Amino acid sequence: MSHLHRVLISLSILIVCLTGCSRHIDCNSVQTQANTPSEDGFTGYVVARDGNSILVVDPAYEDFGANKGESRYYPAKWFSNAPNPQIGSYVEIWTDGSPENQPYPGQARAETIAVSCPANPDGAHMSEEDAIRAGLYSSDGEQVRIPVIENVDFDKHIGTWTIRMRDAMSTTDTQDQIEVKVEDIEPVSEQE
Structure with a gap:
């Protein structure tokens, strides 16, 4: 009985490890089947x-x-x-x-x-990807014609993401950066 118990525990650990590994591979995986080109994309x-x-x-x-x-x-x-x-x-x-x-x-x-795997800071309910999506769907984010995501920060003390973006169509250095605050709650799914 002791040997069977060890085998079951080992199999359980192996299944958990493989499940965790497959999830990690998903976000770093190639989405379209093809040979990986040698040049940078x-x-x-x-x-x-x-x-x-x-x-x-x-x-x-x-x-x-x-x-x-x-x-x-x-x-x-x-x-x-x-x-x-x-x-x-x-x-x-x-x-x-x-x-x-x-x-x-x-x-x-x-x-x-x-x-790339999205960053998911300690204490955050959303990933960086979710926060960016929420910022782009906000009223301020929707005003930007071609958004450039310049920086994404999470403040775990107040539970807020700050997404800094600008409009790629404005080409001057003096164009103001837009700062969108996103409350760290439920992830935002894509809008159709």
Whole structure:
């Protein structure tokens, strides 16, 4: 009886470990089946969705102010063939190599999508992804045409997330940053 008891406990621990591992793999997994390309993909936050297309904006801007051009340029692209990543996710996307449409924001077809695991600070009910989604769906967030997520902070003492964003369509350094406060309660699901 003691040997059977040990075997059952070992199997239970193995099942719990495998279940935990599979959940971890989900958020770092490739969402579309393809060989992982060798070049770096396009990274950024998913800030909008239209059917199977997502708008991804990279918070790292290029400064063109020295060339008498627009002072800030935030790379942004609509990717088709992207049914899974939720708004608020941080992703890396590789395209299929077909020509990309260049009007801003650009357009491309996603071949491979890797979704990063969202941060879930101690004491928080929501993940960073959930807080970003709630901030984008807030009245202040909905005023931004192409949101750039610049920073996300959680204050566990007051149970509030602060999402700092700006509009990618405003290219000046002087454009004010929008700060959206989100109460840490229930996660917000995507709106259809």
